[in-house]
Amino acid sequence: MIRFDRVYKRYPNGREALSSVSFDIAAGEMVFLTGRSGAGKSSVLRLITLLERPTRGLVNVLGHDTQRVGVSKVPAFRRQVGMVFQDHRLLGERSVFDNVALPLVVAHTPLRETDKRVRAALDQVGLLDRIQALPGELSVGEQQRIGIARAIAPRPALIVADEPTGNLDPQLSREILGLFCRLRDAGSTLVIASHDMALVNESGARQIHLDGGRVIP
Amino acid sequence: MIGWLSRHLQALVFALGRLARAPVATLFTAVVIAIALALPAGFLLLTHSVRDVAGNATTVDLTVYFKREVPLESVQQLAAHLRQRNGIESVAVITADDALALMRKDSSLAEALGALPDNPLPHALSIHPAADASSSTSLGALRQYLTAWPEVELVQLDSDWVRRLDAILLLMQRITLGIGTLLGIGVLAVIGNTIRLEINGRRQEIEITQLVGGSAAFVRRPFLYTGALYGLLGSLLAAGIVQTAGALVAGPVNQLARSYGSQFALQPLGVQGLGLMLGVGGVLGLAGAWLAAARHISRLQPRA
Numbered sequence: 166m167i168r169f170d171r172v173y174k175r176y177p178n179g180r181e182a183l184s185s186v187s188f189d190i191a192a193g194e195m196v197f198l199t200g201r202s203g204a205g206k207s208s209v210l211r212l213i214t215l216l217e218r219p220t221r222g223l224v225n226v227l228g229h230d231t232q233r234v235g236v237s238k239v240p241a242f243r244r245q246v247g248m249v250f251q252d253h254r255l256l257g258e259r260s261v262f263d264n265v266a267l268p269l270v271v272a273h274t275p276l277r278e279t280d281k282r283v284r285a286a287l288d289q290v291g292l293l294d295r296i297q298a299l300p301g302e303l304s305v306g307e308q309q310r311i312g313i314a315r316a317i318a319p320r321p322a323l324i325v326a327d328e329p330t331g332n333l334d335p336q337l338s339r340e341i342l343g344l345f346c347r348l349r350d351a352g353s354t355l356v357i358a359s360h361d362m363a364l365v366n367e368s369g370a371r372q373i374h375l376d377g378g379r380v381i382p
Numbered sequence: 383m384i385g386w387l388s389r390h391l392q393a394l395v396f397a398l399g400r401l402a403r404a405p406v407a408t409l410f411t412a413v414v415i416a417i418a419l420a421l422p423a424g425f426l427l428l429t430h431s432v433r434d435v436a437g438n439a440t441t442v443d444l445t446v447y448f449k450r451e452v453p454l455e456s457v458q459q460l461a462a463h464l465r466q467r468n469g470i471e472s473v474a475v476i477t478a479d480d481a482l483a484l485m486r487k488d489s490s491l492a493e494a495l496g497a498l499p500d501n502p503l504p505h506a507l508s509i510h511p512a513a514d515a516s517s518s519t520s521l522g523a524l525r526q527y528l529t530a531w532p533e534v535e536l537v538q539l540d541s542d543w544v545r546r547l548d549a550i551l552l553l554m555q556r557i558t559l560g561i562g563t564l565l566g567i568g569v570l571a572v573i574g575n576t577i578r579l580e581i582n583g584r585r586q587e588i589e590i591t592q593l594v595g596g597s598a599a600f601v602r603r604p605f606l607y608t609g610a611l612y613g614l615l616g617s618l619l620a621a622g623i624v625q626t627a628g629a630l631v632a633g634p635v636n637q638l639a640r641s642y643g644s645q646f647a648l649q650p651l652g653v654q655g656l657g658l659m660l661g662v663g664g665v666l667g668l669a670g671a672w673l674a675a676a677r678h679i680s681r682l683q684p685r686a
């Protein structure tokens with residue numbers, strides 16, 4: 166499903182965020198990316214979602230050699246991946262419904278189907294009753310869960326999440342972890358960056374531990 | 383097909399909503415566009431009105447003088463033959479006697495003419511060409527044709543001022559084209575800039591849409607509709623301006639023209655004119671928005 170082979174990422178300012186990173190993630194696996202702040206977790210996710218391109222090395226996602234995915238093919242590629250962002254990335258002027266519906270709308274999903282999936286996703290994160298609210302009317306943790314609902318609403322085969330429980334209390338974090346486990350059991354592949362070690366350990370899932378841009382075995 | 387339609391309908395409704403939410407700003411932009419469109423449109427209308435007059439009232443009569451020995455019957459035969467020809471509206475036979483009578487009536491030569499033993503004047507034809515055959519080239523051709531007849535002595539035609547009018551019309555067309563091009567570029571720039579500002583204002587939304595896999599076309603579409611709507615709104619206003627200005631000056635202009643014995647009248651815009659203006663406005667709006675979108679949306683690269 167995902168394969169990194171001796172991947173290097175150097176940002177334009179000369180900062181080498183990743184050095185010779187290699188790993189494989191199988192379909193249906195849930196994997197945590199762990200490591201200190203600045204270790205390169207987000208950089209790995211950005212390479213998976215084509216927000217960045219590797220400086221060197223091979224990144225293969227969903228059977229695509231990402232180097233071969235041209236600019237015009239990137240949107241279609243991203244529609245196959247559900248993304249949860251560290252800073253939520255919600256549209257402040259649009260309702261929760263509109264926010265969660267966005268990836269379905271850009272994929273031209275029929276209205277009735279969109280409505281059904283948005284409700285299902287909100288139900289899964291426990292916020293169905295806030296469907297009409299604006300993001301600004303929600304707590305940070307609730308916003309985070311809306312971001313998760315948006316990522317899972319189109320039922321993508323691959324879900325990539327950057328600190329999805331960063332703003333949640335332990336109780337909610339565990340609920341979200343439970344949701345992720347259910348998604349995995351339903352066949353999704355998940356890559357989750359987190360430094361919530363308690364949660365990661367509790368999950369029992371495989372970890373890819375990064376330090377200074379390298380994978381620590 | 384239904385999906386395609388609903389996508390476009392969605393973008394249209396969205397663009398309309400955007401414009402309606404900022405009515406004052408929308409109106410200002412539309413007024414700027416309207417003024418830029420009204421000027422060449424007004425000029426075009428004027429050119430058309432002038433050309434119309436040139437087509438109707440300015441057809442020049444040709445006078446064909448026959449050789450003196452040509453008998454009236456031949457003249458009448460030739461007249462009948464001419465009436466069958468394309469591009470000729472009417473042919474009047476002026477016999478030598480008629481001509482002499484006419485001359486006697488209003489000419490100061492009356493006395494001298496009276497002293498002559500017999501009528502020195504030839505028979506003649508007065509030819510009135512059809513409106514669609516009165517350009518200086520077709521008049522010239524007709525003249526050549528008539529001159530070639532052996533019975534004809536002389537063909538008289540005052541085409542100088544037709545040629546002059548043609549030149550003026552050409553000049554007016556060129557000026558219209560020049561103004562139109564310049565102001566068209568202006569409209570393009572105004573709409574492009576408005577759309578650029580709009581894109582900047584909705585940067586976050588564009589980025590997030592790109593992040594969740596919105597294609598370039600999807601992101602661009604509402605802006606294209608906004609641009610086209612600006613163009614349409616502007617040209618609608620422009621049509622109003624042209625119509626109002628036309629109504630204001632029509633009275634005096636027509637009066638002036640009548641006092642010169644001309645049938646000149648300013649024409650109203652008409653359905654065709656309105657359609658043309660809406661078309662031009664819409665296309666300019668679309669093009670301006672397209673340019674802005676192509677330039678500024680691709681520069682927004684989503685980050686996470």
Ligand SMILES: Nc1ncnc2c1ncn2[C@@H]1O[C@H](COP(=O)(O)OP(=O)(O)OP(=O)(O)O)[C@@H](O)[C@H]1O
Nearest residue numbers: 176177178180182201202203204205206207208209
């Ligand atoms: N756009 C960028 N330009 C330059 N340097 C960057 C950029 N993004 C990240 N970096 C650098 O690359 C390194 C890895 O960053 P990254 O965001 O991948 O870390 P992280 O593991 O996600 O950290 P955190 O847990 O704080 O989110 C950091 O040293 C960071 O300063």
Ligand SMILES: [Mg+2]
Nearest residue numbers: 206207251327
């Ligand atoms: Mg990070």
